[in-house]
Amino acid sequence: MWPAVVVLVTGWLVLAGLHYFQLRIATTTLFWIAAVYFGPLLSAVPWVVLVGATAIAGRLIWRRARWRGVAAFLVPSVVVGVVVALVNWQYVYKVSWYRLHRSDFAAVARLADDRTWTATAPQGYYGPKLPAEYQYLSTVDSLSRIGVNRGTPVWFLSQWAGIPDGAIGYAHITGDIDETAELDGFGDPVKPTVYLGDGWWWVE
Template sequence: MGSYATHRSNFADALRVIRESDPRTGLPELVARIDTKRDQPVWFIAFWYGSPACAAGYAHFDRRPEQYLPGRPVDPNDRLEAGGCTVHPTVEAGDGWWWVE
């Protein structure tokens, strides 16, 4: 998780910008919302896009993401989707950020 440790202040800045963004004008270009719950946003910054469509990167959770961890049943109405496929948090980076793939 060297990327997170090295760029921790950038992740904090990105989260501040995300939270201060006006939903009518959109989010910063590299950020996507990947959750399905309106009251619990999960913000995603992609580091990799694959083929067929899928992605991996860092996601910020305001709460612990137990329901999305690998090995848990995937609820089709409540899942994390990045780049066209279901992703799961796999490594906790810190400060609410997780590596997801």
């Protein structure tokens, strides 16, 4: 019984994890290579994992409980699949990722306000390289300046960067939003959409 439970729960966790981190996964080089060869089929991968885990668990439980046991495993898998399909994972990610790492976002905001750091930090293609302990906050490892709001620089932590252009992620914006301010998401215009706290916005 327990091996079947472990397999099934692992399948659920992988399914949810792939949806939760879909933005970051879609930024990786491996994803872009896979996209060239498999295209739209990539979107089916999480569901293949769920179906595969359910099938393996069903096979394991069949040996003990036959149809009654298989039904007991199939029903929760269907429920999990429906829930995953209905959840707005991008919203869940943008809010929860910020809240889980709020102290590190605050530390990065302090760096952004430190003109000495922004001027002397090692420069990457997308802007000043973040200290190693904060690089996980940006898919490009950098704090990027994407515009100006009421005379103050707007600093950006990319959560997805397109090839060749485009980006969405978190931006630190000081003061009230200037609706006329132009923010450049690595070649595409972006706008603040969700306020998260302490000057941090989700922009896309």
